[in-house]
Amino acid sequence: MSPEPSQPGGAEIDVAYVAHLARMHLSDEEIARFQPQLGQIVDYVRQIQALDTSDVEPTAHAIEIRNVARADTRREGLSADVAMRNAPQSKDDFFVVPKIVE
Amino acid sequence: MSNYEPVIGLETHVQLGTSSKMFCGCATDFAAAPNSQVCPVCLGYPGSLPVPNEVAVEYTVRAGLMLGCDINLYSKFDRKSYFYPDMPKNYQITQYDMPLCLAGAVEIDLNGDSRVVRLRRIHLEEDTGKNVHFARTSGVDFNRAGTPLMEIVTEPDIYSADEAMAYLQALKQLMLYAGVSECNLEEGNFRCDVNCSVRPVGSDALGVKTELKNLNTFKGIHAALSFEIDRQLNLAASGAEIHQETRRWDVDAGITATMRTKEDAHDYRYFPDPDLAPIVLAREQVDRWRDELPEAPRARRVRMIEQYGIPAYDAGVLVAEKAIADFYEEAAQSSPNPKAVSNWVMTEMLRLLSERDMQIAEAHITPAALAELVGLVDDKTLNSNSAREVFGILFQDGGRAADIVEARGLTQVSDEGLLDQFVDQAIADNPDSAGDYRDGKTKALQFLMGQVMRLSKGKANPQSVQELLRSKLGG
Numbered sequence A: 001m002s003p004e005p006s007q008p009g010g011a012e013i014d015v016a017y018v019a020h021l022a023r024m025h026l027s028d029e030e031i032a033r034f035q036p037q038l039g040q041i042v043d044y045v046r047q048i049q050a051l052d053t054s055d056v057e058p059t060a061h062a063i064e065i066r067n068v069a070r071a072d073t074r075r076e077g078l079s080a081d082v083a084m085r086n087a088p089q090s091k092d093d094f095f096v097v098p099k100i101v102e
Numbered sequence B: 001m002s003n004y005e006p007v008i009g010l011e012t013h014v015q016l017g018t019s020s021k022m023f024c025g026c027a028t029d030f031a032a033a034p035n036s037q038v039c040p041v042c043l044g045y046p047g048s049l050p051v052p053n054e055v056a057v058e059y060t061v062r063a064g065l066m067l068g069c070d071i072n073l074y075s076k077f078d079r080k081s082y083f084y085p086d087m088p089k090n091y092q093i094t095q096y097d098m099p100l101c102l103a104g105a106v107e108i109d110l111n112g113d114s115r116v117v118r119l120r121r122i123h124l125e126e127d128t129g130k131n132v133h134f135a136r137t138s139g140v141d142f143n144r145a146g147t148p149l150m151e152i153v154t155e156p157d158i159y160s161a162d163e164a165m166a167y168l169q170a171l172k173q174l175m176l177y178a179g180v181s182e183c184n185l186e187e188g189n190f191r192c193d194v195n196c197s198v199r200p201v202g203s204d205a206l207g208v209k210t211e212l213k214n215l216n217t218f219k220g221i222h223a224a225l226s227f228e229i230d231r232q233l234n235l236a237a238s239g240a241e242i243h244q245e246t247r248r249w250d251v252d253a254g255i256t257a258t259m260r261t262k263e264d265a266h267d268y269r270y271f272p273d274p275d276l277a278p279i280v281l282a283r284e285q286v287d288r289w290r291d292e293l294p295e296a297p298r299a300r301r302v303r304m305i306e307q308y309g310i311p312a313y314d315a316g317v318l319v320a321e322k323a324i325a326d327f328y329e330e331a332a333q334s335s336p337n338p339k340a341v342s343n344w345v346m347t348e349m350l351r352l353l354s355e356r357d358m359q360i361a362e363a364h365i366t367p368a369a370l371a372e373l374v375g376l377v378d379d380k381t382l383n384s385n386s387a388r389e390v391f392g393i394l395f396q397d398g399g400r401a402a403d404i405v406e407a408r409g410l411t412q413v414s415d416e417g418l419l420d421q422f423v424d425q426a427i428a429d430n431p432d433s434a435g436d437y438r439d440g441k442t443k444a445l446q447f448l449m450g451q452v453m454r455l456s457k458g459k460a461n462p463q464s465v466q467e468l469l470r471s472k473l474g475g
């Protein structure tokens, strides 16, 4: 899938839409309450836009680390029966989920 | 059929041939028991931390170099958010705006012409799990989740189903040459998403596209694309609208059908993965990998035609698989008769390999032994039947050709006195055939030759036998 641009930061957050994306079921009352709260958070973060960052290299990370990697070696994982202990429901060592319709 | 033409772009997921997964040490074996290759990282447990496999990064860069890409010395991992049962974290780790490789190209050959399919990018990401379907529920196996994949994205540069096939075949060959993937289609190492649209001929703009998801055989891709192109050309010709949507290829019905329309298209909310540090490659390292690239198959083919004086067709067959071409070149370099070496590899070798479903590395014959065998035929120590027998033994058990010839007493009989005796006996034993030949039935000569070969236990020099028979029968 080729990337399509996400909504730029700074645009107002549509709580109902974001809740839908996050599979959260919010009541109308909750949406009404969270909308201004999220707006306040965005406004708080927006203060950073007042700074002159023209000389600052954009970064995706706050700390200066790079190239944390591992060798291509195998490590023992979990056995299927241990993995299944966290499954709400299992069958033949598969995690059982509601029917997937493709 | 109309004044519309199809425009196609491919996104190919190539599974990297690493021993462990992308972000954890779990095995990547195919067809293991369900959920037997899992751990807290690839099951997406809270608090677990991914650590990138350095060989997966290296393989992606090597692949990019093989395809002539620009390598980004600085790249990073991002989260692509979506919900699906085979994605335990509810996001996939991928590369969004800073992939490892940009641009590049794949040269394709079609009907004697060659042209270039431009690439847009290659990024590294993790695979999802697999679903199975029960009567009223579905089951998820996370063995595949977290397996490293390269996604190789073309520009919309492909104009027919045949071109798409030619591209995929060339890409597969290049990835095998680069040694970064097993490219095993049956095991899903090579899976395609296809973007297809049509536009008026001569237009530069792209039409509304549909996406065909998760095609995993070349035949399926060709069939699905052929159907989809026809469908869109028909719609365009009748002036109907084409909708942006994801379509599924229904193998049994032989049609594509709507899966998802644009209205519920995903909004993936990409953002940098805070758990993963950026990858910064040293230019010297990338240069070293570039220096280590194998010769590309197209260039190799041209060189082999020139260097060994073999036909273009032979060279094409030999370079198709790197290991075969390597074997051939090693044998050809130690033989004064590279064309004969090529004949052996193209006929006996490929036949035995395919009959026994083997890789060339599993055969016991060495390039040196093949070169020696060719020499024994050329100096007339062996006739072609015996040579085939020796090849079979070398293939099966290895060893030196001369030793096998000696142990089996296969040295060709060219001794005039002995051959004379065999020929006289064959004529005396088969007066009818001899008469037939004298009466002009040339076929009878073949029969008499067979008799002589039998008397010599297959070791007679067939050319000498034929000459002797002809002179004795007055042919």
Ligand SMILES: [Zn+2]
Pocket: A077, B021, B024, B025, B026, B037, B038, B039, B040, B041, B042, B043, B146
């Ligand atoms: Zn794992």
